[in-house]
Amino acid sequence: MQLRVDLHVHSAASGDGCSTIEDIIAAARAKGLDGVAITDHDVQLSAQSAMEASARHSFIVIPGVEVSTDAGHLLVLLPRREFRRGLPFMEAVDQSASDGSAVVIPHPTDPISHGVGEPAVRSASPRRVALETLNASTLTRYNRSAARLAESLSLPRAGGSDAHLAKAVGDAWTDIDIGSDAPSPEAVSSAILMGRISPSGRRTSKLVSLETVLRRTVRKGSER
Ligand SMILES: [Zn+2]
């Protein structure tokens, strides 16, 4: 069975996110997705809240986190522990691996979005990491260089919107082959660990990107 899951979504729990989990699920469903991973910056949606939202909407909601490591960002899905900000990158990768959590290195070659960069990807490549080679919020040239890097290191490739606004959710996603497993966050996570994934979608439109920037700015301004 194939599932379409946006593996990289921010909610209002990220300081710069604007949407509720409810809005995110509605937007993802409208775009034909089967699930989303909520990956806020250094804040984890509890497994309990994810399960409740999942049951309320009959939709796959995967708790995750976008960890700010010392090298840059790292997506951890179904995290089994807290990750402190500034944790050494390889420590976060190794801890996730020993916990059995799937990891995706997002926007790896985009320095503006805190991509970890090529040397860090190379050092993590012997572990079971996937590379986000289609991020709907980054520049096409960074997606291209990420795809080249995944190709040269034979790493599985993932897609995600990196949406901070519900209307951008599902602009990019990951096609996930869960085989004969029943659809669940665990089935998605193990398919990622087995590399049974491929990215799909497009970049978020310029208009929605502009609206996101404006809303994020307003939100940050109102918190000062
Ligand atoms: Zn990021």
Ligand SMILES: [Zn+2]
């Ligand atoms: Zn992000």
